[in-house]
Amino acid sequence: MxxxxxxxxxxxxxxxxxxxxxxxxxxxxxxxxxxxxxxxxxxxxxxxxxxxxxxxxxxxxxxxxxxxDSPRIPEPNPENQLVLYLRGPEAVARATRRLAEHGHRPVPAANPYWPERGAVSFEDPDGWLVVLAPWVFGEQPTPAPA
The missing domain is CATH 3.10.180.10 (2,3-Dihydroxybiphenyl 1,2-Dioxygenase, domain 1)
Known part of the structure; x- marks a missing residue:
């Protein structure tokens, strides 16, 4: 590659x-x-x-x-994601706690790849997914499925 x-x-x-x-x-x-x-x-x-x-x-x-006027936004699709690669599981836990403090709860991922590797997904206010992954793509190895 x-x-x-x-x-x-x-x-x-x-x-x-x-x-x-x-x-x-x-x-x-x-x-x-x-x-x-x-x-x-x-x-x-x-x-x-x-x-x-x-x-x-x-x-x-x-x-x-x-x-x-507010645009007509297409229906959110679970595969349309913003993936934020964080520096380890504790970084994901800190971000998850902060989101929870503001009333946001994790949502199930359509693709089992993410939760199998410790990632957590949230919806933004438009319904699009933000995935918090516990490794830095290209810098650290992808975790094995749990």
Whole structure:
């Protein structure tokens, strides 16, 4: 497996963007509850409200957008996930406790791969899944199924 971009695709950063019908609620979930840093945020820019969340100093970001009336959001699918690879089971336990303190409860994963390896899933306010995995993909070996 190659760990570099192809020469014809000189990528410096990646941002995933998605609309939300519950902008303020998802902002609180990702910024205040999960604690993702806000890298950029705007209100009323040509009718758009948005926030870019990510890890400072890394070239991967998530953008959440709201424009005009609430968008028609497709029905959440359990395989559409934001996976956060945390540094071990205790990191997952700390994040899980914080989410529980804010009224969020784990939800069953459709794919047994995640719970078999100690990952815990939560729904965001739009119903999309956030998976907290207890290893750093590409840095640590994937845990064996429990």
């Amino acid at each position: 190659s760990h570099t971009w192809p020469s014809h695709l000189d990528v410096g950063a990646v941002r995933f963007a998605r609309p939300t019908a519950r902008y303020d609620d998802v902002l609180v979930f990702y910024r205040d509850v999960l604690g993702l840093p806000v890298l950029a945020q705007w209100r009323g820019h040509q009718g758009y409200d948005g926030v870019v969340l990510g890890l400072p100093g890394t070239p991967v970001h998530m953008e959440l957008l709201q424009h005009g």
